[in-house]
Amino acid sequence: MTEPNYSACTSMLVGKNATVDGSTLIGRNEDAKAAWPKRFVVHEHQVATDRVVFQSTANGFQLELPAEAAKYTATPEWTDSEGLFEEEGINEHGVAMSATESTYANDSVLGCDPLVKDGIGEEAMVTVVLPYVKSAREGVKRLGEIVSTKGASETNGILFSDAQEVWYFEIGSGHQWVAQRIPDDCYAVIANQMAIEKVDFNDQVNFQWSQGLEQFVTNNHLNPDRHGFNFRHIFGTRTQMDTYYNTPRVWYGQKMVNPEIEQEPTSQDLPFLRKSSRLLSATDVQMLLSSHYQGTEFDPVGTGSEFDKHRFRPISFAKTQESHVLQLQADLPVEIGGIHWLSMGVGAESTFVPFFAGISETPSAYQYPVGHDYDPQSAYWNFKLVGILADAHYHRFIDQVNDVQAELRQGYRQIINQTQSQVATSNDLVALANQASNQAAKLALSRFQALATQLITDSADLSPLNYHQDLNL
Template sequence: MTKLLTTLFFIVSILNQNFYACTNFLISKGASADGSCIITYTADSYEMYGELYHYPAAKYSEGTMLDIYEWDSGKYLGRIKQALETYNVVGNMNEHQVVIGETTFDGRLELVNPNGIIDYGSLMYIALQRAKTAREAIHIMTDLVAEYGYLSSGESFSIGDANEVWILEMIGKGLDNKGANWVAVRIPDGYVSGHANQSRITQFPLNDPENCLYSSDVISFAREKGYFNGEDSEFDFAAAYAPLDFGAVRFCDARVWCVFRKINPEMDKFISYIRGENADRMPLYIKPDHKLSVQEVMSLMRDHYEGTELDMTKGVAAGVYGMPYRWRPLTWEYEGTEYFNERPISTPQTGFSFVSQSRSFMPKEVAGVLWFGVDDTYMTVYTPMYASMTKIPYNFAQGRASLSKFSWDAAFWIFNFVSNYVYPRYSVMVGDVVSLRNKLEGQYFAQQKDIEEKALQILKTSRRDAVEYLNNYSVEMADITIKNWKALGENLMVKYMDGISKDENHHPQNIGYPDDFKKQIVLIDGEKIKMKKIPGEDETKFSNFLRTGESFLKEKNYQLAKESFEKALEIKPQDEEIKTKIAKLDEMLKKIDEMYESNF
């Protein structure tokens, strides 16, 4: 009974943690514009504080043990054998350009082993410290869970290096059962793949170890559990271990679809699948209709379904100013019926995200770049962090603050300050954010070639000096990012305070409401808020305008006199006397203009 309660408690904690978090895309070297392998990752959770991790390279003596703490909770899990040598890791990329990201798909929760020592987060960062290639990382990860037990629920891992990218999907074997059920598929060169909290590997080749690896009992285990009863050749990993439901399609696969359709228009046809009208799944990987640059991949990670029927800038829930975000819960009830909000790639609860760049055509000291950002991908600035660096920029370093402790020294809080100020008046303010974001990222990309050429020259005589040069450059660019984003936050506060906007001379300008929102106001409250006139109001205004006009006329201020008479005419448009006065004033003003032109 105690074991059962422990398992149930652990499963509930997993369900509470996973709000369809995280999105990954994998771009093989043949699908990228510059021949790099690219992996993207958004670490999305309301309990995720964004900072840039660093694990320095080290050597250990035989018998050294490593304490394992769960990545999500910080809970101590146990000890494992430490490797004799570990590699330098910056964020989710190591000095050999191995990169790992993940998305959680949960799957069959009865397969969770709460007594496992290795959780998914520890698995990533241990593998990064020990692997020189993506293929080696897969072996390390699967060997670790076989020896120590896998703690977490179903997980999709993106694993890449300078030559290839893989998806590894893994799920446990249940209480007190070590090991995991897993399949790893290499994405063919020239293709792009993605996953977003739903298992994506369906059927896979059983006799192609160059391109597909899997646990020896992945099929037999499913058969024993009653998850599958067909021929081995028919086995579908996702169907067995993470069966589809509408949430998995709409909240998860829809994020993959929104990128796939942008890089290959043929993928638009899967809109019926995204609507939940059929279960015809998208392929694991597709060939894009053009090669993707790192900058384009960044833009893909900023999607809110714009241009589709899921467009989050539209509809009542987008609010007055077209905000492409929806406040949780993701599903909600009204009068006994359940409804849902869309879940886009770009989302407020992102702790950190990255777009990695691993290149086989230059030395590893220069080739690996982690373009790193914190908070919402749409409002972050991807700043270059070279994988060989050994000193993390101050504002991005671990321990500057936390989710419960604000600090102006923490990049996470500086970016959240800006984004959370922008959200309520999104369409009014986001242009300022995008303008600066594009300027900074454009600057970093424009400099990249020259910076790396100089680093390569230095590398010919000194590895240490080349690494230091790149490290200093990353720190400098991070400082520029933070300085500019702080200033942006201050400028937004000045420019948009109190519900108005200020022009370049700091003169206030009313913002008002868009016409579609005005229409909704009128439909609901029109009669209540319609402007009315009190008895005698028109006569009083008419007399005042007439009196003012006559006064300006006596002062020979013909323009202001005309304007006053025109306002009086608006109240009594049939008044011939006023019409005559206005006509005479028009004639006088015309003659004055002619005299001015002829004399000056």
């Protein structure tokens, strides 16, 4: 088997009883290229009068779409030449979706059910699913029907949530898939491996699966276990790349939430589901997505040996294009109870800005760029610039970056508290969402622009061509 070209994401899902405020949380890093700008847009509710057919610019995948499409947020690429890659969003019905967590199936499975060249792939999933579902469970069902009938061009993991339920969906081969509801008191961290373990085919409340999945596995003699049906064991891989590229990220994510549990970073048997030792917030998920093995010898900017510092692939790294946490709170209207937290660029050096789900538009800076190269009008490049400047003198500048991040988190909390306190008296939640989201975005951009100015100024005397004269000579 030829090892795939790994350049992929890290995800976290949290059930409502595992959070401090009863929210559901799903989050993911979109990792692909170090300089590949993203935009942030709102697609308004639409009712088409003519037949609507989606056709992928990536692989030719086609699908006829329903006439009515709900409003939803999304983060498409700067170009659609390789596909839309809308990646994540929240729709007007309070459904959140994040696609995808790239995973890898073993040769035996793919030999029996190959991937479909023009089947659905990552770049199309949000676009053809999120506008057409009214619950997380419906999202699983719709995507499952597409994979079963049209086939999949990739094996992927997809995150769904609403204010009550969180689901994780895994494509195991060209047409086979399974989805599991995350228990309300649990969380999961996934890093480019098949993650779902035991599947209970007698429990249709907490599991969904492709028709004939059990028979497919039985007929093709694919189950390596003597007992049970472990999706990860049957469909996944256990390669050396898993050991060093994938499992350490799951290990560190679980270590952050459950530091009392002793595990090895290279273990191939880390559990899919965990109960956290404390209640989690959106900030906790953001911190995980921004992490790079801090406090361990594996931190690439830490004090470990050169071998250890580069032994494992970190969660937050240079190829992160954007990170997001999608938060849904049941005791508030969707317009304000849903928050699309969005960090452009590398999470460790950027900031997660809160955008309320009710917004009808995004700031102009987030709708740039129209090209690939650096553009000071682009939100993506404003946040990316600070990371590039900090990287040049990391240990000298990172504290300044961290201070601004902390300041902004406090500012966002004030904006959120003020906004949610106005819900009962507001007669226009969309206007309220727009005003608060623009306030948060303006605050973030202004602080990062000021930070970039300071870092440039402070860098002026740090050239390797500098010369310090001994005045005693």
